[in-house]
């Protein structure tokens with residue numbers, strides 16, 4: 659069982675270390691401490707800590723587009739540091755509930771590296787559909803990487819089996 663709560667300034671050393679860890683940094687585009695700090699106070703963004711039952715941080719989430727007139731919420735980041743315990747899937751389900759029931763989202767979307775099989779698997783398992791591929795849009799050293807855009811619409815969320 660996990661809980662999402664707003665990130666505080668004191669959490670940022672955990673957030674930055676999690677992002678820079680070898681287990682995670684290949685899958686995301688890491689922010690600086692100042693970028694994360696700025697995101698805590700932006701009204702268009704939600705920066706959230708994922709906590710386990712003993713209130714220990716086990717991950718973090720960033721959502722963007724909260725003020726979008728199009729009711730499109732971007733699931734911008736998900737990092738789980740205690741892996742393979744089901745926390746990632748639980749966190750995604752809580753984000754879906756928050757986006758569709760509290761923020762009245764019409765569409766919840768994200769992009770994920772094409773090579774990130776684990777993340778793509780759980781997004782698809784939880785109802786996200788692939789929209790297309792941004793081919794070789796990221797340069798990583800001498801390699802180019804592609805991003806897959808995925809989304810779930812409000813009616814698809816509500817049609818999912820409980």
Ligand SMILES: CC(C)(COP(=O)(O)OP(=O)(O)OC[C@H]1O[C@@H](n2cnc3c(N)ncnc32)[C@H](O)[C@@H]1OP(=O)(O)O)[C@@H](O)C(=O)NCCC(=O)NCCS
Pocket residue numbers: 681682685686736737738739740741742743744745746747748769770771774775776777779780783
């Ligand atoms: C991706 C991430 C959020 C998943 O969180 P997690 O808590 O480890 O994941 P869970 O334990 O909830 O679920 C893992 C699932 O992936 C499956 N899986 C693991 N490795 C896999 C792989 N290489 N290919 C496909 N599926 C895989 C597991 O079998 C499990 O599925 P199941 O429950 O149906 O058996 C986490 O590992 C992470 O932070 N990764 C690095 C950052 C990242 O990739 N973020 C997402 C960027 S879009």
